[in-house]
Amino acid sequence: MKQRNLLQGRAAAVTGMVLLLLILLVAVFAPALAPYDPWAMGTPYLPPSSEHLLGTNDIGQDILSELIYGTRVSMFIGVCAALITTIIGTAVGVLAGYFGGIVDHILMAVTNVVIVVPSLPLTVVLVAYLQAGLWNIIIALCVTAWAGTARLIRAQVMQLRQQPFVQLERTLGMGNGYIMLVHILPNVSGIILTRGALSVASAMLSEASLSFLGLGALGQKSWGAILNNAFFRNGVVNNCWWWYYPPILCICVCVVAFMLIGSWDDRRSRGQNLLAM
Amino acid sequence: MLEIQNLTVRFQLPQGTITALEGVNLTLRDGEKLCVVGESGSGKSVLMLAVLCLLPENACVSGSILLDGEDLLQKSQKDLTEIRGMKLSYVPQGSGNSLNPLLRLGFQVSESLVAHRRLPRRGADQRSIQLLQQFHLGDEEQLVRSYPHTLSGGMRQRALLALGIAPEAPYLVADEPTKGLDSDRVGLVVDCFNSLEGCSLLCVTHDLTFAQQVADRVAIIYAGQMIEYETAERFFGSPRHPYSKALLDAVPERGLNAIPGFSPGHEDYTDACRFYNRCPCRTAQCQTQPKDRWDGERMVKCIYGAP
Structure with missing residues (x-):
């Protein structure tokens, strides 16, 4: 019975990974897969046909090719933002949880402020002031996103700090840095990976929102940017469904893939539970 | 030489102050093996943690x-880090998570050697195997590659002993090293401790039979006070x-023959001798606390206590 639950728990994550692998393949082999240059112009407003599988937009660019190249941009922004978010969140959480006291007070004060700031408006304002380059978007996405991860990791590290094996490390004369890296980090790796996967999903959503609002990276065709074009360049008015449904679908599939991966319970898959030992 | 002078440990709690240890004087000479014996809650673990400087932050320590x-x-935390790795080693209790569940046993047993002695990882695993073999765990080559949750309680306790003696520190502090071991295995621990040449051992235990086999000297702790300090033989x-x-007698x-009654709780401490209520030979004189009666290297905290 238990064995079956374990497999079921994994099935979702494996599905997510297969989806992610497909998406990554599309991103890597975009030039080979895309039938046209996404920037090349042709006949506008063509509905889907055998020549243009997903039709063309208002200046005649092939939408399928736009989507395939857009995978690169959306994934790059999502993964980079999630990576930075997770690194900052982990560092803050581990330091606050491990040292406690004044370090914890200061770091958590900052974290709490970041948590209560409404993140999308702040991101919008930041992007509006920074230049709308790829990296500035990524930075803007990271500014508030790390706080949740930091709080989760802090809570777990506070428990770990009390564990006898951490006490034992101190009696062995191990330094704080060593204990945090070698003994604490592996024990929160499950949370880090799960939160990391979910961060990619939320970063991609935020990026889509920003691009939709016209605050995306200039000159980059992300999925959100295609959506923005469809909306503001008469795609919706002209009822060009082939222009605005596909990017929405792509974003959904990608977000679902990362959420499925994030549902993977690391400890269960190892067949052991720290607190049950 | 480890000298504990007039050590008092108090804990500040919301309910008030608790005196866990009161005026303890002890000397552990080089190469000597000292067993600290006492009931649960008597303060023996606090004594051990005080020596390791690992008492919680609400502890108020006086003495030296x-x-x-x-x-x-x-000492500063930095100096203590040096001392703990090189001079002072520790064998923790095997119950609970004394080993990191996500790291292999071999790594943890010789971890201090890698960190402090710059032993290469490969050699460290060999050393782990040797150390574990001393305690007859069986199939040690396989064991160093396994995770702690695959070990039984007794195996884990022995692995922790191997871990504790790995740095070959001149001072070893052990916390109930025989807990959960049957008498054959206790014999292995006895052999191990007796073979530690030149190592001074401070061992907290309530296994008197084990103490008799290992100790050169015994300290008895009762309700936060050291009440007898004596050579093991005597x-x-x-x-x-x-x-x-x-x-x-128990x-x-x-x-x-079990001792009737229980040791007093911290809230029940009076001016009388702490053992007053249970003592078979109490008199009116025992209404005031007896002094530590030192007689050279021996001590008894009782007005009787024939020399």
Whole structure:
């Protein structure tokens, strides 16, 4: 019975990974897969046909090719933002949880402020002031996103700090840095990976929102940017469904893939539970 | 030489102050093996944690703990990190998570050697195997590659002993190293401790049979006070304090005569001798606390306690 639950728990994550692998393949082999240059112009407003599988937009660019190249941009922004978010969140959480006291007070004060700031408006304002380059978007996405991860990791590290094996490390004369890296980090790796996967999903959503609002990276065709074009360049008015449904679908599939991966319970898959030992 | 002078440990709690340890004086000479014996809650673990300078932050420590003449209580955290790895080693209790569940056993047993002695990882695994073989765990080559949750309680306790003796530190502090071991395995621990040449051992235990086999000297702790400090030979022959006598009478081999009553809780401390309520030979004089009666290297905290 238990064995079956374990497999079921994994099935979702494996599905997510297969989806992610497909998406990554599309991103890597975009030039080979895309039938046209996404920037090349042709006949506008063509509905889907055998020549243009997903039709063309208002200046005649092939939408399928736009989507395939857009995978690169959306994934790059999502993964980079999630990576930075997770690194900052982990560092803050581990330091606050491990040292406690004044370090914890200061770091958590900052974290709490970041948590209560409404993140999308702040991101919008930041992007509006920074230049709308790829990296500035990524930075803007990271500014508030790390706080949740930091709080989760802090809570777990506070428990770990009390564990006898951490006490034992101190009696062995191990330094704080060593204990945090070698003994604490592996024990929160499950949370880090799960939160990391979910961060990619939320970063991609935020990026889509920003691009939709016209605050995306200039000159980059992300999925959100295609959506923005469809909306503001008469795609919706002209009822060009082939222009605005596909990017929405792509974003959904990608977000679902990362959420499925994030549902993977690391400890269960190892067949052991720290607190049950 | 480890000298504990007038060590008092109090804990500040919301309900008030608790005195866990009161005026303890102890000397652990080089190469000597000292067993600290006491009931649960008597303060023996606090004594051990005080020596390791690992008491929680709400502890208020006074007195001094001199390790080779240097007071550990005055040391900075950085200095303590050095001392703990090289001079002072520790064998923790095997129950609970004393080993990191996500790291292989071999890594953890020789971890201090890699960190402090710069032993290469490969050599460290070999050393782990040798150390574990000393405790007859069986199939040690396989064991160093396995994770702690695959070990039984007794195996984990022995692995922790291997871990504790790995740095070959001149001072070893052990916390109930025989807990959960059957008598054959206790024999292995005894052999191990007796073979530690030149290592001074401070061992907290309530296994009197084990203490008799290992100790050169015995310290009895009762309700936060050290009540007897004696060479093992004399202690197991003719204990001086009535509590010590009662303790030895409670050993199965000597008739399993349990001491009636319980040791007093921290809120019940009075001016009387702490053992007053349970003492078979109490008199009116015992209404005031007896002084530590030192007689050279021996001590008894009782007005009787024949020399």
